Amino acid sequence: MSWLVALPALDGREYVYRIHAPVDALRADLFWAAFHCHDDGPHPRASDRFDAASIWLVRAEGRDTPN
Secondary structure (H helix, E strand, O other): OEEEEEEEEOOOOEEEEEEEOOOOOOHHHHHHHHHHHHHHOOOOOEOOOHHHOEEEEEOOOOOOEEO
8 A cells, every 4th residue: 555745845845755554554654754765865854743744545546535
């Protein structure tokens, strides 16, 4: 199963990361996985505020579930 995690960054952009995790994954674990992916990349620093992230489950095509 895949999740999408959108992180706002200091450059005003929002970076979205696909995280592969089970359906019952904790949102905090998904956030930290995306945050660490972002830190390893060349992009400006992302917000480390959990409540600033958007996290949603990607199901079958056309059936995404935003949280």
